[in-house]
Amino acid sequence: MCEEKQWNSTQLRRYDLELEQIPRLYYTDPKIDELISLNKPVVITGSNIIKTAKANWTPEYLEQNIGNAGHTVMLSKTHKFKYFDESKVLNKNNPHGIEFTPPTRKTKMKIGEFMRKLREWKPGNDRLYLQQPLNNTIGDLLVRDFINFDWEYINNKQSKHNWGPLTSNLILISQEGNVTPCHYDEQQNFFGQAYGYKRCILFPPSDFECLYPHPVYHPHDRQSMVDFDKPDYTRFPRFKFAKGYETVVEPGDVLYIPIYWWHHIESLMRGGPTISVNFWYKVGPTSLEYPLKDHQKVSITRNVEKMLLEVLQDPKEVGPLLRSMVLGRYT
Numbered sequence: 001m002c003e004e005k006q007w008n009s010t011q012l013r014r015y016d017l018e019l020e021q022i023p024r025l026y027y028t029d030p031k032i033d034e035l036i037s038l039n040k041p042v043v044i045t046g047s048n049i050i051k052t053a054k055a056n057w058t059p060e061y062l063e064q065n066i067g068n069a070g071h072t073v074m075l076s077k078t079h080k081f082k083y084f085d086e087s088k089v090l091n092k093n094n095p096h097g098i099e100f101t102p103p104t105r106k107t108k109m110k111i112g113e114f115m116r117k118l119r120e121w122k123p124g125n126d127r128l129y130l131q132q133p134l135n136n137t138i139g140d141l142l143v144r145d146f147i148n149f150d151w152e153y154i155n156n157k158q159s160k161h162n163w164g165p166l167t168s169n170l171i172l173i174s175q176e177g178n179v180t181p182c183h184y185d186e187q188q189n190f191f192g193q194a195y196g197y198k199r200c201i202l203f204p205p206s207d208f209e210c211l212y213p214h215p216v217y218h219p220h221d222r223q224s225m226v227d228f229d230k231p232d233y234t235r236f237p238r239f240k241f242a243k244g245y246e247t248v249v250e251p252g253d254v255l256y257i258p259i260y261w262w263h264h265i266e267s268l269m270r271g272g273p274t275i276s277v278n279f280w281y282k283v284g285p286t287s288l289e290y291p292l293k294d295h296q297k298v299s300i301t302r303n304v305e306k307m308l309l310e311v312l313q314d315p316k317e318v319g320p321l322l323r324s325m326v327l328g329r330y331t
């Protein structure tokens, strides 16, 4: 029987994109391993991976049990929470950074204040997004829930696909309507949805040329320069060729976001707060087998950019040098 859908398409933001569906497979389906081994996204349904989070992690439960430490909360004047790397911003102890106006502000907030601000939120107020690594600040009941995730299933996937070590888990409590704009990470990711609904739009690493990542030295390294709400087709003409895949994850779902795949994640509008927990894995030992995979080529472009910036010093010299090297010779 098909369950009553808990959301409708008016809760999704509208973008000028063609989007196919990401496959949703029951957790025992062997096709899941086929897709993961091909570095392709898949929604794993019906599993116990984050069963205890699905069962327990409501906003009220977290308010009672996440712990009384100050947790990391991002604040934004808009619905977008575009990540930036603070170590790349010019400031008194970072002379090599660049001039940059952060679009969000990071603060520490106790859960009670965070939830109160969420309840009292009015248009015009800063939006809030709690993004806290699961560490020793977390209360005992959440630690118990975390220990009771289905680690046998998770660890089996990690070893079968030669992922590196689990580096961190973020617990994410988002206000309805918040957006994490399109970016890629250099880690494999099991993205678990515990409460509420999130729409995830993914693009393959081969869409690099359509999504125009900021230069590697920029604080928004790995983030797309394209504003999905208002794409600038003059600056980013190939954005119209981006071919995305989407899904709306529901409580209990785990979305595999393959390393180097672009992802844009939004909490449904008018859907209330959402709660997610992700699992980031370093890449495992990789041998260069030919033909190289698309994500390996992205990694190579990053190394070339870093080397050229190191030796040229001035970012404005990178374009002309690459153009003179490539035009008429490699094109």
Ligand SMILES: O=C(O)C(=O)[C@H]1CC[C@@H](C(=O)O)C1
Residues within 6 Å of the ligand: 172, 179, 180, 185, 189, 191, 198, 257, 265, 266, 276, 278
């Ligand atoms: O898990 C990842 O890779 C992310 O980008 C997380 C950072 C914000 C999260 C979100 O759901 O908005 C997703």
Ligand SMILES: [Zn+2]
Residues within 6 Å of the ligand: 183, 184, 185, 263
């Ligand atoms: Zn990410």
